[in-house]
Amino acid sequence: MIRSRLFSARSWPVLEGLGCWTPLARVFPSPGRLLPQHASPRLLSVSCAGCTKHQDPPRKKRLSEKKLKRHFVDHRRVLVRGGRGGDGVSCFHSEPRKEFGGPDGGDGGYGGHVILRVDRQVKSLSSVLSQYQGFDGGAGGRKNCFGRSGAILYVQVGFPNAGKSSLLRAISNARPAVASYPFTTLNPHVGVVHCEDHQQIAVADIPGIVRGAHQNRGLGLAFLRHIERCPFLLFVLDLSVPEPWTQLDDLKYELEQYREGLSGRPHAVVANKVDLPQARARLPQLQARLGREAIALSATTGENLEELLLHLKELHDDHVAAELERGRQPLRW
Ligand SMILES: Nc1nc2c(ncn2[C@@H]2O[C@H](COP(=O)(O)OP(=O)(O)OP(=O)(O)O)[C@@H](O)[C@H]2O)c(=O)[nH]1
């Protein structure tokens, strides 16, 4: 196995074809690497420029948007069976000098559950299998011993996102893709909102920012770059998930880590999916946590979009006024 690994490793093409391998920990930093016993020291040198080039850890290739889309799976039909319960045991108590000890067979353990667990880091259902079988419970034992319960099998699944693209579709003529898995949007989409006074505001739908984005997690740096050019921000939260305020904390943290002061730009907080009963129930808690008003709306039903448009206009007018004060002409669409 080790031999085939070495032969296939591109970093060391000079060693190919040599037989009889032995560990040479002093020459190579990694003790696990094996080298041929009769190879000359020149061949084994790691200080030459060419070899140094080969030592760089292989970089992960960035997937193109087309390829990323091909990897996405947002529907899966899955057959799930819980684990089988363990068998009970039929036996009688047996002890010296004790007659009629009675039955003492223990019950079998419970069959294991299969639980679908949502995970924000799972981008697609491509890794979800078509069948899952829970773990079986263990058989019972003598002396009323219960069998071991089957372990729980967790399947990680595609958490629907906050609804930024749905919102842009609702307030403008832009048509970004909408789907129930994260990273549906991989490039910013710009929609133009037409105001009553014939003004136009360009609104950009930025791809989702995940925790760790400032360290380029989930292509975070490419996405954060777009935000730099936005004079004011709308933070869109998914009100249907528990503790929605943590989304805002995460977003602000990522912005601040990426560029100091970015999270302090003029902004409004949008609490989306208020059409869902569990979301509506969470609204007072969110308001209390934020200590300010969040614009509760539904991008799907269009509920309360007017309030968002009013806030948007306010943010835009403040920006125009600030630019004019600085002697700069604001960009018009
Ligand atoms: N019930 C309900 N569902 C919504 C609402 N807005 C969006 N959704 C659903 O939420 C899911 C995600 O919507 P998107 O608009 O794609 O979310 P996004 O924030 O753009 O997601 P990314 O582009 O992946 O960052 C979709 O299944 C939408 O149908 C809403 O107001 N109510």
Ligand SMILES: [Mg+2]
């Ligand atoms: Mg989107």
